[in-house]
Amino acid sequence: MDDLKAKYLGQIADAGEENALEAIRVAAVGKKGEVALKMRELGKMTPEERQVAGPALNALKDEINSALSAKKAALVDAALDERLRNEWLDVTLPTRARRQGSIHPVSQATEELTAIFAELGFSVAEGPRIETDWHNFDALNIPSHHPARAEMDTFYMHRAEGDNRPPHVLRTHTSPVQIRSMEKQGAPIRIICPGGVYRADYDQTHTPMFHQVEGLAIDKDISMANLKWVLEEFVKAFFEVDDVELRFRASHFPFTEPSAEVDIRCSWDNGQLKIGEGDDWMEILGSGMVHPKVIAAGGIDPDVYQGFAFGIGIDRLAMLKYGIPDLRAFFDSDLRWLRHYGFAALDMPNLHGGLSR
Numbered sequence: 001m002d003d004l005k006a007k008y009l010g011q012i013a014d015a016g017e018e019n020a021l022e023a024i025r026v027a028a029v030g031k032k033g034e035v036a037l038k039m040r041e042l043g044k045m046t047p048e049e050r051q052v053a054g055p056a057l058n059a060l061k062d063e064i065n066s067a068l069s070a071k072k073a074a075l076v077d078a079a080l081d082e083r084l085r086n087e088w089l090d091v092t093l094p095t096r097a098r099r100q101g102s103i104h105p106v107s108q109a110t111e112e113l114t115a116i117f118a119e120l121g122f123s124v125a126e127g128p129r130i131e132t133d134w135h136n137f138d139a140l141n142i143p144s145h146h147p148a149r150a151e152m153d154t155f156y157m158h159r160a161e162g163d164n165r166p167p168h169v170l171r172t173h174t175s176p177v178q179i180r181s182m183e184k185q186g187a188p189i190r191i192i193c194p195g196g197v198y199r200a201d202y203d204q205t206h207t208p209m210f211h212q213v214e215g216l217a218i219d220k221d222i223s224m225a226n227l228k229w230v231l232e233e234f235v236k237a238f239f240e241v242d243d244v245e246l247r248f249r250a251s252h253f254p255f256t257e258p259s260a261e262v263d264i265r266c267s268w269d270n271g272q273l274k275i276g277e278g279d280d281w282m283e284i285l286g287s288g289m290v291h292p293k294v295i296a297a298g299g300i301d302p303d304v305y306q307g308f309a310f311g312i313g314i315d316r317l318a319m320l321k322y323g324i325p326d327l328r329a330f331f332d333s334d335l336r337w338l339r340h341y342g343f344a345a346l347d348m349p350n351l352h353g354g355l356s357r
C-alpha cells in the first residue's frame with residue numbers, strides 16, 4: 001500500500017497537464033484501477049486483516065483523490081496566470097492621433113442643393129449608374145447614329161460574344177432618370193436626381209466620373225418662365241447671395257426644345273477661382289422645355305402635359321462656391337486636400353440653419 005501511495009502521489013506531482021491527471025485517476029482510483037483491485041482482495045482476508053486493510057485502502061483512495069484535485073486546481077491557476085501574462089496590455093501607452101473624417105465638398109454641395117430644392121417642392125429620385133442604351137439615349141430623342149452619342153464620349157459595358165443587343169452604358173448624364181420617373185409615377189412630377197455620371201474626358205474641369213443633379217417638372221401649365229425662376233432662386237440660395245450674374249445662352253439638346261445653357265460669372269486669377277466677378281464664365285447647367293417625344297417615351301401624353309428639365313454640374317457648383325480651382329483634385333483622395341476642403345460631419349446643411357456654416 002505504501003508502494004501504491006508513493007507511486008501515484010509521485011505521478012500526480014509530476015503531471016504537467018489535466019489530461020495526464022485524468023489518466024492517473026483512471027489507473028489509480030477508477031472502477032478498474034489498482035485501488036479497486038486491492039479492495040476486491042478484502043473478501044479473501046480474515047476479518048481481523050480486513051479491519052486493518054479496509055480503512056487503510058479507503059484512506060489511500062481519499063488521499064489520491066485529494067492530491068488529484070489539488071493538482072488540478074494548481075494546473076488551472078497556472079494556465080490562467082500564463083494567459084494573463086500573454087494578454088497583458090499597457091493601458092498607459094499614448095493613444096493614436098485622432099483621426100477625424102470629413103464630408104467631401106461634393107457630398108456637402110449635394111446636401112445643400114437637396115435642401116434648397118426640397119424647399120421649392122422637389123423630391124429626390126434615383127436611377128442606376130449602369131443604364132440601358134434606351135434610357136440613356138433613345139428615350140431622350142437621341143437615336144443611334146445621332147452625333148450627340150459620339151460627343152458624349154460614352155463608356156460602353158462589355159457585351160458577351162454573340163449578344164447583339166445594344167450594350168449597357170455608364171450613364172453619361174442623369175437625364176435617363178427623367179424617363180424612369182415618368183414611367184414610375186406619371187404626371188404631374190417635380191423631382192431632382194443627384195448622382196454620378198461618366199464620360200471619357202480629363203482636364204482641369206472634366207473628370208471621367210462627375211456628378212450632376214437632374215431636375216424635372218411636368219404639369220399642365222409649365223413654361224420657360226418657371227424654369228428661369230427656379231434656376232435663379234436656386235443659384236441665389238446655393239451661393240448665398242442676393243444677386244448672381246447668370247448668362248442664359250440659347251443652345252441645343254435633343255431632349256429639350258427650346259434649350260438653354262446657363263453660365264455663371266467668375267474669375268480664375270492667380271489660381272484662385274472666384275464667383276460673381278471677372279471676365280470669365282463657367283458653364284454650370286443645361287436646361288430647356290422637355291421635348292414632346294421625351295414626354296411620350298416616358299408614357300405621358302404630350303398633348304396634355306409639358307415641363308422643363310435641367311442638368312446641373314454639382315462638382316462645378318462646389319468648385320465655384322468653395323473656390324477650388326481643379327476638379328481632378330476632387331477625386332485624388334489626398335487626405336491633406338480632404339482635411340482642408342472637407343466639412344464637419346455633424347453639420348448638416350438646411351435652409352434655416354444656414355447652408356455652409
Ligand code: PHE
Nearest residue numbers: 173175286287288309310311
Ligand atoms: N443632360 C444634359 C447634359 O448632360 C443636361 C441637360 C439636362 C440639358 C436636362 C437639358 C435638360 O449635358
